[in-house]
Amino acid sequence: MSRLSYALTAGALVAACLGAVAWAQPPAPPPFATTKVEGTDNVYVFRYGNHQSMFVVTSAGVIATDPIGYGRPQAVVTYVDEIKKVSSQPIKYLIYSHHHFDHIAGGKPFKDAGATIVAHKRAKERLAVLKDPHTVLPDETVDASRTITLGETTLELSYIGLNHSDSTLVMRLPKQKVLFAVDFIPVGTVPGRGMIDFYPLETEDSMKKVLAMDWDKLIPGHPGAPGGRLGTKQDVQDQLTFLQDASAAVKAEAQAGKCWDGVEAPSPSASC
Template identity: 30%
Template sequence: MAAVTALLALSGPAFAQQQPAAPPSAPPMDYSKAEIKTVALGNNAYMLEGQGGNITVVVAKDGIILVDGQFAPLHDRIKAAVAATSSLPIKYLVNTHYHGDHSGGNEAFAKEGVTVVAQDNVKKRLMAGTTNGLTGVKTPPAPQGALPSDTYTNFSKIRLQGRVADLKHIPNAHSDGDTYVWFKTARVLATGDTFTNGRYPNIDFANGGNIKGMIAAADVYLKLTNARTKIVPGHGPVADKAALAEFRTMLVTARDRMAKLVKDGKTEDEAVALKPFADLDPKWAPDELASKNFIRVVYHSLADKPDSQPGLLKRIFRRN
């Protein structure tokens, strides 16, 4: 959490997901100015924008399901924003992955009786602590109370009266513990950071992320959604299927260009110097640092020797 907080203080909340962690000496983030904005999605579903990853709120007849919880200091403001949509209790909080701008609220919500759900690897990463692949900055293990109490491997469901949330794992995309959440009756898809609308994604290659898995995730989402679906990205405004398709096209372009550089034997620094995504930057990069970081994470996706990958992931890679 300390590393993530330092990261956001340096880069600003809007693009936190695509910047490297800042040195430990960076000033702490000022949460006092954070505002929570509610966006209605229809069908008694909402997106909350704040300081960190987007939150999805879906209201059932007997309770509420949240997808992601931002940072612990924002708990009261998030809870107030949820209460403005419904007086029903929050029953479940789903972590789309382990990063603190999405899972930081775990402990505070769990203390109130909310069941925190995540893919198995999220709990493992939070328990062990992690290292930023770009900077080497370490995030310490999370406290016991912040760990998900309900985990799954490949697929799970959350059922409340009038609502079903389908949770599915996307292997090795943004990280190794990504979950997307599909609310079929609400026509809402929550992707976490496997999709970021209008900006380059971070690919956490040091903790299982890979651009090939990101493309595989986009393929799954394009098959699942239609023109009426509201897509809640990890960061950025609410999206539709057309925005998702544009994101996938960018990923494929980046993968193909970087694959050639890697094949030609270019080093990471040489790849950065060549600026292979210069024509993509005006649309997807808010600044030069974001541009360079995306080059680096795509490079590592294709140049690093992969760990032993599950058979499912190998099949996904072959299809893409």
């Protein structure tokens, strides 16, 4: 076979492989979606891009969480519109999961609709200093815990310590056995961006506390993998095991006298 024939054959194989890969890729998801949590009649997930929030419809109003409007005010307008498609009840509460802007910026349309904004007390402290013009300060704060009862629905807010932030609230619907926890328990992936804004050791304790709670479905702040799925207790256990294994490996290297550079990229000559 000539060189040209080899080249043409190789090119055809590459094209075929690339075509197969392209064909196998799932279609891109729509920019936003609202889905009811299976097994419930009033709990919904609103996703916009790669962020998502939970909202709960009751006979006395709607409890919404995280407006997810950072850099995209249209997301918040869409969020409110999606709630109105599901219920004619007024939005009574908007609850911030923690103080990071990518999840809580853009709450003004909720505030204008009459919602009371709730967050951990440390979130309000951080936001008061940062003074982001696109993030509405909370009206009410939570210290260790708070229970919100609206209509026939009870929502428990719990501060379980340091994890992805120092202001994270875990939200649990005891009747529906649904949990909303943002950023410190990724579903089907690992903690991103090198664990910035993260307390790795304390996160292990937070995960243990989450595992001790009574729930069946976990709504994460970013869609679970694959397919935007919700999480289970096994997902939390997998994350806890991952962190524990990583911590043990780093401690072993440190106890062997290696400095950070040696742990990150082992080298026979690495020394502190």
